[in-house]
Amino acid sequence: MKQTRKKGNGRLQKAHIRLQVNGEQVEVAFAPHKTLLEVLREDLGLTGTKHGCELGECGCCAVLVDGKPVLSCLALGLAVEGHEVTTVEGMAQGTELHPLQQTFAELGAAQCGYCTPGILLTAKVLIEKVPRPSRDEIKEALAGNLCRCTGYIKIYEAVELAAARMAGEPGEPAKESIYGWE
Amino acid sequence: MAGSNGAKRRGLKVIGKPFHKVDAKVKVTGELKFADDLMLPRMLHTRLLRSTVPHARIVKIDTSKAEAYPGVKAVLLGKDLPTTYGALPVSEDEHALAIDRVRMVGDPVAAIAAVDEDVATEALDLIEVEYELLQTITSIQDAYAITEPRIHEYGELGNIHRRQVYEFGNVEAGFADADFVREDITFYEGSTHLALEQHASLAQFSHDGKLTLWTSTQDMHYLHRHLAKVLGLPGSHIRVIATPNGGGFGGKCDPFNHEIVVSKLAMITGRPVKICLTREEVFYAHRGRHPVLMSTKTGFKKDGSITAMHHRTILDGGAYGGHGVASTFYTGILQTTTHNVPHYKFEAVRVFTNKAPCGPKRGHGTPQPRWAQEIQLDRIAEQVGLDPAEMRKQHAIPPNSITANWIRIGTLALGECIDKVVKGSGWKEKFRKLPYGKGVGIACSAYMTGTQTPIYYNKMPHSGVQLKLDRSGGVCVYCGSVEIGQGSDSILAYIVAEVLGIHPFDIRVVTGDTDLTPVDLGSYSSRVTLMTGNAAIQAAERAREILRQAVSEKLDVPGSRLSFADRRVFDTENPEKGMSFVEAVWLAEEKFGTLGTTGSYKPPAAPGKYKGSTIGPSPAFTCTASVAEVEVNPETGIVTVPRVWIAHDIGQAINPLLVVGQIEGCVYMGLGEALMEEMTYRGNRNMVHKFPSFLEYKSPTTLEMCDVVTYLVESQDPNGPFGAKEAGQGPQLPVPPAIANAVYDAVGVRIDEIPITPDKVMKALRAKAKGKEGRYGPTVFPTCEMPEAIVVKTPFEGGDGKAVEREPALSRK
Structure with a gap:
């Protein structure tokens, strides 16, 4: 539950900061107790970032701050002043999807799609650090992102396929993951 | 055979192909709007004041301070929404806001609309509520023992909501015919859906007197009716837009109090009003898996055939009816759909307790009894010395059967499903042969593809x-x-693309909007692919006929010779002769005027004619077989599941990629229920949820999730669109019992209570070490007075599907 705010005594209450969001310089004013999640969604209109608990437990709200995954529900908006924030809206280049977005769509790794933005950003950082991650490395990296629809399997497969393609290898999904086993 | 082969055989171009979903791209870019992503100018925010006590009379509510708080625009109380509602017509026992009584912690008693969420939250603290506490009903045992106070004034006796007894055939005669009879008492703990999206709703009431509600609901049509009733508005003045759900699993099927509250607040304030439940509130909204205590008494012969089954269930329903009456039926009605059961008696009781209400969660009422049945079959196989996979295959009911309780089964490739997982898992080399601590288990199930009856x-x-x-x-x-x-x-x-010969991504799909779209009953009971699919085929075939007439005339080719494929309409015998699909539509619009067609679907009538026979029948049944491999650490009791093999009779995969995804999701959810998920309450009679958070309510992460080997079996059901049946619920059913049976194979103890947590495994192992029964689970099945059975002769006895008329002197207990 949020703390009761001190009632204004005529002074302006909002904080006003400048930061980089998805490569653009933005200025935003918001009540200073707001989380980064709330600032992104409510004050910057970037509703691609989701929330499942607002307690740092589900991973839905993961965004990148200076290239590192951060749970935006646990960070204050004020804390990112002057920093670079990347949200799911910043993954595609124009109309061209990021390879992860492409494989997530292709392999059905997004069922309801609600956990997807947080998982995409977390996976993006993984591939940047470990270009061809093993299945175990993927599991470890995504252990803080819950998904209730997929059982994670299509997510692993999509990360592996994207990693292969980004490494310039021929990336074809396994037949079994699409049609089941013979 | 892998999925889509059936489609390939029939020359289909779209069906059976792994196209990505039509909304896949907007989901991976964050473009798709869920309910809480919607924001309107002048929008107000709502918070609900919820009961902090489990059972009480409301003596007084003082909202004066909250009303005076700056930024508060409206305060709503139960008296403002006096009409009751509820998911089923037989149990409309809810108020949007409590009027004089709270029945659970979390029951909403007041609502505040304010300029922002913070102001609304602050104002909640200013509402004063005085409660007069009532005795709390915490459990099935309490509900049987405490008849006063009653949680509801309706129902059967005291706090018993529902009792029912059915006897199909004569179980005593069946038991007399058996070589062995055994009774097993088991318990399946409740669990919740835990969809990642918190329920959210946004209502707008415009000055033309029309209400629009955007909401994360699975069952928009039913909600539309409830809103009309409770708000006193004509249905024609209400538009419900079901926003894409960020996961449902049954948790967004009921009409919810917050949906009614924001609608009313929008009507009062003339401004858009939004609510988004906190995760803690979602736990209390619940409507999830019923905790069910079960007793399954089964007579069987040395060959593993069943002669009779007497299955009893008690459901802990929580504070409201919801879908509970249907759930109650489902705890027994599908027991006859895999292993042949010639005589079947089913008794069920649902009780009210002061806890969050239970309802439909993936598999709705059937995973619990399926678990009981499949772990008993494992024992039966051991008792008669048969391989449990072989035994199940031997006695699997054949396709096109009518069961003892008058459920007509169409296609059912259970034997083939068993063969797939037995072969794939290396069952014969593993079962009873793995080293101590490792084991395999098998289980089967069947599930409906939609219900025959609307709510x-x-x-x-x-x-x-x-x-x-x-x-x-x-x-x-x-x-x-x-x-x-x-x-x-x-x-x-x-x-539609398949029928019209165009590309699926050429088509625009508009769904989930009561103003724009024709009625569909909603996303529940695995009905959607079959029912919307059949309606879509009809509408598309009608459109194709219109185009056919126009093109036939233009090309001077008989209509029967025209083909629709690759975005063209052409002469089958001379494919060069034809035109583009666009030209065909143009021609048809010239000839017939504005073009539109409709299609509709209604399931076929079921053969059962007794009271209650409408629950259970379905146009098509799927079946599933699963083998789980487990590792049990005998020092810690921790069970891990490296891999699950699962074969599902899908009828025809409309899209194999999506079917495999549904099955993997089912395995995941079954794994969670089997090993860790539990909706439980603190034991101090305050009935506060033990852990209403993602952190402490355990669900499988990537680190617990098993590998899944999926096999699709395509039996081509004549009632399904292109032969398709369901995939979203049935495959969950065999997973928990397969895991339980594997635990027994690994360490020789039976855990008869879900979830199989380490403490239960350790207790069973210790009991076994002391020479006692190596088992953990309930030992007592409480009884209450039951009504007389509705007796129905089975099809095998030449029955007609009607209940036997009972003469007073002949009536049986």
Whole structure:
């Protein structure tokens, strides 16, 4: 539950900061107790970032701050002043999807799609650090992102396929993951 | 055979192909708007004041301070919404806000609309509520023992909501015919859906007197009716838009108090009003898996055939009826759909307790009894010295059967499913042969593809589809179905594209909007692909006929010779002769005027004619077989599941990629229920949820999830669109019992209570070490006075599907 705010005594209450969001310089004013999640969604209109608990437990709200995954529900908006924030809206280049977005769509790794933005950003950082991650490395990296629809399997497969393609290898999904086993 | 082979055989171009979902791209870019992503100018925010006590009379509510708080625009109380409602017509026992009584912690007693969420939250603290506490009913045992106070004034006796007894055939005669009879008492703990999206709703009431509600609901149509009733508005003045659900699993089927509250607040304030529940509130909204205590007494012969089964269940329903009466039926009605059961008696009781209400969660009422049955079959196989896989295959009911309780089964490739997982898992080399601590277990199940009966009685279609075609060549599909992540929007596009010979991504799909789309009953009971699919086929075939006439005339080719494929309409015998699909639509619009068609679907009548026979029948049944491999650490009791093999009779995969995804999701959810998920309350009679958070309510992460080897079996059901049956629920059912049976294979103890947590495994292992029964689970099945059985002769006895008329002197207990 949020703390009761001190009632204004005529002074302006909002904080006003400048930061980089998805490569653009933005200025935003918001009540200073707001989380980064709330600032992104409510004050910057970037509703691609989701929330499942607002307690740092589900991973839905993961965004990148200076290239590192951060749970935006646990960070204050004020804390990112002057920093670079990347949200799911910043993954595609124009109309061209990021390879992860492409494989997530292709392999059905997004069922309801609600956990997807947080998982995409977390996976993006993984591939940047470990270009061809093993299945175990993927599991470890995504252990803080819950998904209730997929059982994670299509997510692993999509990360592996994207990693292969980004490494310039021929990336074809396994037949079994699409049609089941013979 | 792998999925889509059936489609390939029949020359289908879209069906059976792994197209990505029509909404896949907008989901991976964050473009898709869920309910809480919607914001309107002048929007107010709502918070609900919830009961902090489990059972009490409301003596007084003082809202004066909250009303005076700056930024508060409206305060709403129960008296402002006096009409009761509830998911089923037989148990409309809810108020949007409590009027004089709270029945659980979390019951809403007041609502505040304010300029922002913070102000609304602060104002909640200013509402003073005085409660007079009532005795709390915490459990099945309490509900049996405490008849006063009653949680509800309706129901059967005291706090018993529902009792029912059915006897199909004569179980005593069946037991007399058995070589062995055994009774096993088991318990399946409740669990919750835990969809990642918190329930959210946004209401707008415009000055033309029309209400619009955007909400994360699975069952938009039913909600529309409840809103009309409670708000006192004509249905024609209410528009419900079901936003894409960020996961449903049954948790967004009921009409919810917050949906009614924001609608009313919008009507009062004339401003848009939004609510988004906190995660803690979602736990209390619940409507999840019922905790069920079960006793299964089964007579069987040395060959593993069953002679009779007497199955009893008690459901802990929580504070409200919800879908509970249906759930109660489902704890027994599908026991006859895999292993042949010639005589079957089913008794069920649902009780009210002061806890969050239970309802439909994936598999709705059937995973619990399926678990009981499959772990008993494992024991039966051991007792008669048979391989449990072989035994199940031997006695699997054949396709096109009618069961003892008058459920007509169409296609059912259970034997083939068993063969797939037995071969794939290396069952014969592993079962009873792995080293101590490792084991395999098998289980089977069957599930409905939609129910035969709508929730409220009517003779109208269950699903409607409209198609609009225009001179641009554009085809738009309108259907009241709700996309909850399962791919229901995509199914419509694939099916219409197949029939019209165009590409699925050429089609626009409009769903989930009561103003724009024809009625579909909603995303529940695995009905959507079959019912919307059949309606879509009808609408598309009608459109194809219109185009056929226009093109036939123009090309001077008999209509029967025209083919629709690859975005063209052409002469089958001379494929060069033809025109583009766009030209065909143009011609048809010239000839017939504005183009539109409709299609509708209603399931076939079921053979049962007794009271209650409408629950259980389905146009098509799927079946599933699963083998789980487990590792049990005898030092810690920790069970891990490296791999699950699962074979599912899907009928025909409309899209194998989506089917495999649904099955993997089912395995995941079954794994969670088997090993860790539990909806439990603190034991101090305050009935506060033990852990209403993602952190402490354990669910499988990537680190617990098992590998899954999926096999699709395609039996081509004549009632399914292109032969398709369900995939979203049935495959969950065999997973928990397969894991339990594997635990026994690994360490020789039976855990008869879900979830199989380390403490239970350790208790069973210690008991075994002391020479006692190596088992953990309930030992007592409480009884209450039951009504007389409704007796129905089985099809095998030459019955007619009706209940036997009972003469007073002949009536049986």
